[in-house]
Amino acid sequence: MTATGDLARQKGRSGPSPAVVPVLIFAPCLIVYLVLFVWPQLSLLTTSAFDKGQLSGVHYVRFLGDEYYWELLGRTLLLGVCVTLITLVLGVPVAYVLARMQSRMAALLLILTTFPLLVSAVVRSFGWMVLFFRDGIVSNTLQALGLVDHPLQLMYTLTGVIIALAQVLLPLMVLTLHGVFKSIDPDLEFAAMSLGASPPLALCLVTLRLARSGIVAGSLLVFSLAISAFATPGLVGGARANVMATAIYEQTIEMLDWPFASTLATVLLVFVLALSLLYGAALDRRAKSESVA
């Protein structure tokens, strides 16, 4: 803001008046957003609400009245929840350690963490396919360790999709959490410990609680990417682990039923929006009640 002010002063106030500046700053983004997001969403909605040129709820009735599609939606949400939990459990410790690390290695390790993001999700999914086939490394290792007594096929299963997708999305969780942990003053933990809290208790009571906003942001990011992921479920899941994204593709490309594909997309969007709002509201309420207490 001061930079803009300085610039305006240097130019002898020949530029636009200060009130216009925010509008100008937002204008390009707003236009792009309207043209590339709001407009397509609206046309998606209209496509799903029309049948043979007439306003109709027939596509929604088809979705809501068919337990197959409820199962599809349920499987998709289950996928999102599982992937989010796995990335949280794996990501929190990594992000915490990386944020607290004093050595020069920290920066290098952070770069290494984000390295998988440089490889396309398609390539990473192909990698998992090699591991997941019945005589792949995963199955062979588990058998050698005596954990399973027969070849384990993770390929073409939802479990396989969850594992592969968790790996694909983990760096995003770590990156989000890392920034938050980094911004929490370690002295707060020391303060809690000096008042008698054991280190794990201090971590839970102080750091994790302060990191809540980051955990929410990371979870929402991973959840929404997981339920809309297409490449990994398509490659690893196959026909038996169908999810909403692959069903939308099937309706659009194979069946050429665009109205129903739009319906699937709209239903998914509504559920994600509702879940995100509920999740955010619940954490918000807890934060408020705690601050009052």
Next chain:
Amino acid sequence: MTFDHISRRQVLTGLAALGTLPLLSSRLSAAESFSGRSLVSSGFGGSTMDIIHKAVFDPFDKATGAKSTQVPMQSAAALARLKSEAGNPQIDMFQFSGGQEDAAKKEGLTQPLTSVAQLNAIPAEMKDPDGHWVTWAVIGEGIVYRKDKIKEPPRSYKDFLKPEYKGHVAFPAITNGYGMDFLVMLARAFGGGEVNIEPGFEAMRKLKGETIFKAASDLPSLFGQGDIWIMPYDTGNAFKVQSSGLPVAFATPEEGSPAVNITAVVAKGAKNADVANAAIDYMLRPEAQIEIARHMRWTASNPNTKLPDDLASEVPNVAQLAKLDRAIINEKRPEWTERWNREIAR
């Protein structure tokens, strides 16, 4: 209306006239020199496109002096391209594998083939009655199996249900074109067919526990891991897996091989229509068709093609192809897919 009728008759008369002079016209087209001319065709991309180029376009260029290039695009995208450039096509010749030639003709995007002497030899069901498209190769589907696990070559689609193969079968999802054909062929094998699909679903329900895959890219892994012995797929992919060193073979089922037609059309208004016609004529010649069979294991559409014995056993003959009623299949596709998703993949 009248104009259509006349032009159609003219074409037919023209074709008949050509038929009386096959030798002369073939000599003429061979002598034709296209030096300095170019031909742009759509192609299928990847190794398929490279092999076709080596087997067909390179020798054609050598014989005529033309310079041919293939632009990779999937069939649906190729049709879209042809449509968007209607009247002023940048690509002279299009190759389709998904039946797009019919739509292209209906929308007036193609022109009748001229001076394609070999057209006469091609069976009627493999070419347009008005001469707008011709099938220049056929991908035969059938049974792909592990030679080391299954000693006696499978003979029928019924063999997929043999108890000794239980747990060792894989088949493509219905959204993969071969998955749809598998359903129809199972129905035929058990007394049904396109109009009575029930026996197909009934048989496939018995395969519910088997491996279902979506894409051809899974084939090497599936066969490589050792416990998949048998699946319905095509000669071309069987050959690719075989070339990678796996003991895999192709068997033509007694119910016949469902097939995917590879067609060629000349774009309406193409700048190099004469070169394209000559190239199509070249592609239909037995010597070119043998090369395609050798390097792709695709079936020759020209019945005059005599494959060497070693090839003949691995590629179904054009007479062994099962003719599926694509119109019914396309009409029923949404219904069967919905049903398949519920009854088989669930």
